[in-house]
Amino acid sequence: MKRAPLKSSKSSVNVIKTTKKYDDAEALSAMARSISMHTAGSKQRLIAEEILRHGNVRVAGEVFTFRELASATENFNPELLVGEGGFGRVYKGHLKTTNQIVAVKQLDRNGVQGNREFLAEVLTLSLVHHPNLVNLIGYCADGHQRILVYEYMCNGSLEGHLLDLPPNKKHLDWYTRMKIANGAAQGLEYLHDTANPPIIYRDFKPSNILLDEQFNPKLSDFGLAKLGPTGEQDHVSTRVMGTYGYCAPEYAQTGKLTTKSDIYSFGVVFLEIISGRRAIDNTKPTEEQNLVAWAKPLFKDKAKFTLLADPLLEGKYPVKGMYQAVAVAAMCLQDEASTRPLIADVVTALEYLADENANDENTDDEITIPPDL
Template sequence: MGGCFPCFGSSNNKETGGGGGGGAVGAVKELNRKDSAKDGSIAQSHHVNRVSSDKSKSRNGSDPKKEPAIPKEPTAHIAAQTFTFRELAAATKNFRPECLLGEGGFGRVYKGRLESTGQVVAVKQLDRNGLQGNREFLVEVLMLSLLHHSNLVNLIGYCADGDQRLLVYEFMPLGSLEDHLHDLPPDKEPLDWNTRMKIAAGAAKGLEYLHDKANPPVIYRDLKSSNILLDEGFHPKLSDFGLAKLGPVGDKTHVSTRVMGTYGYCAPEYAMTGQLTLKSDVYSFGVVFLELITGRKAIDNTRPPGEHNLVAW
């Protein structure tokens, strides 16, 4: 298989405990460092578009509750499989329109079937001129290779042939939470309350894993209803980790970074200062929870003045 990144170690060993390579951790840290060195300001954006827009307890000590989701052992390796562009073109019938699941500022997502295994997958083909650049692509591959939880989408592999950038995920048959909350067709029943609370609890468990079990902690930075995908039985999984960052460690309370996220979900203190904390994700979760309770969009410009922003309303 082709398309490996130079910074990835090659290994046939699978990490079963959410582990990854020390080199991979270093790569994530380097990408985060470069991101933090850039200044940015928040601007309004809609739906899938990104805006370019504390833990008070020390994390130095050993904590038996912590899982080594991002261990620092240099002998561990990335587990993501590599695919050639030809393989993924065959899986999606040359990216035919009937295989298209959705599209946005990042590119398009197709349903496909891997010829080698017969597995049904979702193939995310990044727009070379889109909002998700090479840095975000690298972060997503690294993060999802290192993090494993039942409420995080499973990354099967990736393709980096030439200038093509594609990600291969497990297929989530029920689409996104957004699909079941907003702009429903007349014949589609709204989610019942038990299902809504089940989705909220599952998304919270995914965040808990990122914040409290991953080591070092991970700030998701893009929690929204369109990024919560639903498996059979409405089992929720967080997806799209292109904006994720390693969180503060030791006695640090935040990481400083350019402001990125989605308008309507982004925590105001982060938008104003660029200081990112674990609580920034909690704010975004609160917005999603409001969506679940009210059935309203985070940002809806079709509503009367003063009601556009769900939180402000």
């Protein structure tokens, strides 16, 4: 099936009047210099210098004061808390000057990691614009405050609709799952193949895939994103970061990061989408706690593919579509990075799987499971 080329779309942002007015590029450079000078760690200085090297970067948003964001979140009212993690807290906010609902992420103020994630995220989201990447509306760097402001995604994260659902919450049907996987893959495709320089996401997991009112997915949380290799390099060497259960084996073992590391992480999440199981679940029997380790033996026998299906689907999925979905996951999860598919090929497969009008009975093109799985 021939795909139309992806079109980049930059969401329009309402301008907020603040007491500080910078040219976009100058604002980013000034912020990087300020944080660099006030941070002792060499890694933080390197991040700041990386931003300064991109002198033509235009900040993808507005500079907010802390007072504005405190007002928008009712002084960071716990009742407006919509998410919490190692990075800090996310609040639902209301920008009164524009009557806009936003997500306000206040990074942990313990310094080092907060500065690194803040700079990485502002740099990344100032370089990229795509319908499947969350839109950065602005940021605040007042004093020790490091706050990011995004568009608000009303359906929360994929994790909240897929894993450990309460009995009264409706599960995602098969085609909605494939649509979400396809959109998330298109976000990765943009980062890998269109962004210049390429960007390795490095933290692909369900909690970082946000959903709008139509369940269109957008990748969020770019605090661990890395600029990809350039020139003759084929990888980036970096400290191993990310979430246990999603890291590619070669990255976990050597610290060598490539776009194929993201492909492995995508395979883990796609397997979660198919099965409704967590990547790591210590509540299950020992042999089932690691999702990939449990699934790989089933990849060897096509007759067992349906055992991977989420029981909540109650068999309501196209059988051949299930076979092909499992095959895609299996290829992404190969131990040898070089044998994993390119993200563009994954997108091509998922566009078909997400098409409700495709005639499942005529899908004779089989995807071969690699023999080493």
